[in-house]
Amino acid sequence: MERRLHLAIRDEVIAAWNRRDPEGILAPMADDVIFRDVAVGAPHLGRAALREAIVRFLAAFPDVHVEITSTTADGTRIAQEWTMTGTHLGDFMGVAATGRWTKTYGATVTVFDDDGRVVEASMYWNPLVMLRQLGVEPRVAAAPA
Numbered sequence: 001m002e003r004r005l006h007l008a009i010r011d012e013v014i015a016a017w018n019r020r021d022p023e024g025i026l027a028p029m030a031d032d033v034i035f036r037d038v039a040v041g042a043p044h045l046g047r048a049a050l051r052e053a054i055v056r057f058l059a060a061f062p063d064v065h066v067e068i069t070s071t072t073a074d075g076t077r078i079a080q081e082w083t084m085t086g087t088h089l090g091d092f093m094g095v096a097a098t099g100r101w102t103k104t105y106g107a108t109v110t111v112f113d114d115d116g117r118v119v120e121a122s123m124y125w126n127p128l129v130m131l132r133q134l135g136v137e138p139r140v141a142a143a144p145a
Contacts, residue, residue, distance in 0.1 A: 006112050007071065010078050013118075017066045022054045030117040039093070039127040060097075061086030069105075076112045081105070088134050093127065095136050102133040 009028045016024025026047055035044040037053070044050040058064065064086040072079045085103045088095070106125025113119045131137075 006076065006078055006110075006116065007073060009112070009116055009118070010071075010080065010110055011068075014066050014068055014082075017064060020058050020062065020064065022051055022058065025054055026051055028116065028118050030113065030119045033118055034120045036120075036122040038122075038124050057092070060088060060090040060092035061102075062089055063087050076114075077109065078112075079107060079109045081107045092134075093131065095131065095134055098134045098136075100134050102130050104130045104133075 013025055013028060016022075016027070029047050029050065031047055032045070033047060033050060035050045035053075037044070040053075044053050064084065067083045068080050069083055070081045083103065083105055085101065087101050088098045090097050104125060104127075106123060108121055108123045110118055111120040
């Protein structure tokens, strides 16, 4: 599949995030998609599990906005850096709504199959920055000497 088509599919997923449209976000996902979020640890396996995570996130940040800041594509793999903003109005990572606005940065690597379906995606970001913006100071263990 052509690189431009992969980029168009990925751009539509970002547009769906900005519309707060779970079905639009999931539209290009393979039924057995593997989605890794470094903040969660265990991957979301399949569309149903990913849908649950998306719906929870949109409930926590109903005004979420995602902006792509750079894109690198190589064959069936696309890496995109992004900025995400939103107001924390629902439970997120065990933190009740704070009403605070947050801005965080990250990157997602997306892998497509030959039919243009997303078969794998890995999202890398630092949740500690967001939690601090929400007024939560999680305890972090000191590194071993």
